Amino acid sequence: MKKRKIGILVGSLRKNAYSKSVANCLIEIAPEHFDVQIVEIGNLPIYNQDYDDEEIEEYSKFRETIKSLDAILIVTAEHNRSMPAVLKNALDVGSRPYGKSVWNEKPGAIISQSYGTIGGFGANHHLRQVTSFLF
Numbered sequence: 001m002k003k004r005k006i007g008i009l010v011g012s013l014r015k016n017a018y019s020k021s022v023a024n025c026l027i028e029i030a031p032e033h034f035d036v037q038i039v040e041i042g043n044l045p046i047y048n049q050d051y052d053d054e055e056i057e058e059y060s061k062f063r064e065t066i067k068s069l070d071a072i073l074i075v076t077a078e079h080n081r082s083m084p085a086v087l088k089n090a091l092d093v094g095s096r097p098y099g100k101s102v103w104n105e106k107p108g109a110i111i112s113q114s115y116g117t118i119g120g121f122g123a124n125h126h127l128r129q130v131t132s133f134l135f
C-alpha cells in the first residue's frame, strides 16, 4: 500500500516544546501506512511580498515539501490568544505568490495545547479561520 505522507507544522521553536513532544508522540504511534514527519518552519525568513519575485531557497524547499504531502497536521502552543508568529509566517509563505498557494485542497487538522485552562483555544480558533480559507 502506498504510504500517505503527513507533514506536521509545529507552532513552537522552543527546544523542549510540548508541541514538539506531542508531534513526536504522534510520529511514534502513527500506523504503518502513514509516513509522518515534522516540516521545518523555523528557518523561513519573515514573509515579505517583495520576495515573491525572488528565489528564496528556504521558501522554495518548504513549498515543494508541502506540495508533496497528502495532509497537514498542525500542533501548536498559543501566544497571546492566537497562533505563534512562526506558524502564521509559514502559512503566509505557503500561500504566495498569489494564485500559487501550496495549501489548496490539503486535508488538515489542528491540535493546540497550553497549560492554561482553555488548551490553546485562541490559537486553535484563529487557525481554523486561516486554514478554512487556505486549505
Ligand SMILES: Cc1cc2nc3c(=O)[nH]c(=O)nc-3n(C[C@H](O)[C@H](O)[C@H](O)COP(=O)(O)O)c2cc1C
Pocket (backbone or CB within 6 Å): 011, 012, 013, 014, 016, 017, 018, 019, 020, 076, 077, 078, 079, 080, 081, 082, 113, 114, 115, 116, 117, 118, 119, 120, 122
Ligand atoms: C509569548 C507567549 C504568549 C503566550 N500566550 C498564551 C495565551 O494567550 N494563552 C495560553 O493559554 N498560553 C499562553 N502562553 C503559554 C504557552 O501557550 C504554553 O506554555 C504552551 O504550553 C507552550 O507550548 P510549547 O512548549 O510548545 O512552546 C504563551 C506563551 C508565550 C511564550
